[in-house]
Amino acid sequence: MGAPRLRVVVLISGRGSNLQSLLDAAAGGGLPVDIRAVISNRPGVQGLERARAAGVEAVTLDHRAYAGREDFDAALIAAIDRHEPGLVVLAGFMRILTPAFCAHYAGRLLNIHPSLLPKFRGVHTHERALAEGETEHGASIHFVTAELDGGPVFLQARVPVLPGDDAGTLAARVLEQEHRLYPLAIRWFAEGRVRQDGDRVRFDGALLDAPLPLPPCPA
Template sequence: MPLRIAVVASGRGSNLQAILDAIADGTLDAEVVGVWSDRRDAFALERARATGVPAHLVRPRDYGDRTEHDAALFGSIDTATPDLIVCAGYMRLIGADAVDARPGRMINIHPSLLPAFKGLHTHQQALDAGVAEHGASVHVVTADLDGGPVLAQARVPVLPGDTAECLAARVLTREHPLLLETLRWIADGRLVLRGQTVHVNGRALTAPLQLAANQRFA
């Protein structure tokens, strides 16, 4: 059976589009059962509608606090019975109640080599720190900001003269393949999430999988 994916996004939805394209061309055995956003102007919602995927707006302003918003958002997601929830550019913290109720069913893609450079403005953080290498990570979502177990990473060099914008563009070329390869491994049963414990091919994951130049895990 195809992996049933719910996508949560706050912005333009480029990772969502990569997922939809991979499903359409037969390289990802999955189905996007819906897209949810906290922002009316999120282009991710338009991408969903354009492909016939249910699009849902759940605005924080319509609820008293984060806990109420989380309950409404993830309650709506639960009605679609996804196997996996993918946070793809979702810009809000998710509370412990929502995360703990869905153990091993929620992942996030973050534009840094975690645990380095959590939160926002990661590319500028990398430049300010003077690191030689930057990248993206897919991790299990927990209530800690960008703090869950890291499943996989893709690396790019930081070059002389880089700005945050050009570094972001370089990371993005690796970010989409990283997410897709992670989803393929989950769909195939090679990568299994059990709460905060992760197994690869039947063994506990001891270090993040690394995306090689051929866009497959090394």
Template sequence: MTGRRRRTAVLISGRGSNMAALLDAAADPAYPAEIVLVLSNRPGAGGLARAEAAGIPTRVIDHKAYDGRAAFDAALDAALEEAGIELVVLAGFMRLLTPGFTEKWLGRMINIHPSLLPAFKGVHVHEQALAGGVRFSGCSVHFVTADMDAGPIIGQAVVPVVPGESPDDLAARTLAAEHRLYPAAVALVASGEAALADGRTVYAGDAWTRVTLT
């Protein structure tokens, strides 16, 4: 771990609540990730205004303006390179990325998902959890690979399922856990205390304890 902060981009598609948690953490000069760009594929994403209010440069690359995923990903990659990005953090970024893009950024791009992976991938996660009758759910931070929600896990937070609660109830409590877990996981990757090696996550010392939340 060095004192230099890694230049980080946060990619969003919506309101950016996890982005806001990351911005709060990164406001500390000692935090190892410096958020230098918030980028959205949707011009009206609510998180853009929140980032601008925090003084973070923003950019929109509207996926609807491109003919296919490969063309969009090429534009996205160019924007990240132009900004000198070292770490890409997906925070509610609702686009499937091409294998070529994920391969280029392998080990330098992470995502958060609102379940205890590998359970309940994809969408409608909380409905899946309640329908499955699980007693615990939660959230997971993982390295992004070509397969959706399947990359090596960096950290997880456990959220008990309350009998009779709605998907919205579970989603709200899970989101609160995400806001604790994601800044901790981003810090580990940015500092080099968690890294991707030979298809799995490796940690420096007991760093994994900081991203194992209950």
């Protein structure tokens, strides 16, 4: 009998493109996790349908039904903890989380962000990269802290910014790499290879001085 798989809860707000990459990797045996639930703060989004299609519990917790951010986050914690996860994954979850929420899941809360952090924290990253004349863009995986998109980064994928790019073409190029990036990062976490250590990250026991690059696709 094999070792128990890491229990994971995924938080979304939209179509669930990165969620699908995780569901596919788990179903294909390349991701040693048990995705116990997908929770959306917005009702009726495509990501919930993706979860149901994969046989995963799909939960709506509408933030508009709560008086404030603290009340919503308390309810979200209760909904997550019912599944006793070892990892909580933000996959396009468009909410700023309270310090109490971040502290509750410290060291077991991951996010994917569509920029080469610390550049372009927040939203509209592709438009901002183009406006700044960047020649390179990408995506980052980081542990979540109370600082918006400011937790320690440990894995990044880089893509070129091409002549004639607009926000849509650049976003599509980055998203293709995100779908490789997130399953790898979660697999490393599930295997015990990556851990948060204060404001830094240990990979295979050694403190990282810089984020690791996404390995190339196998030939």
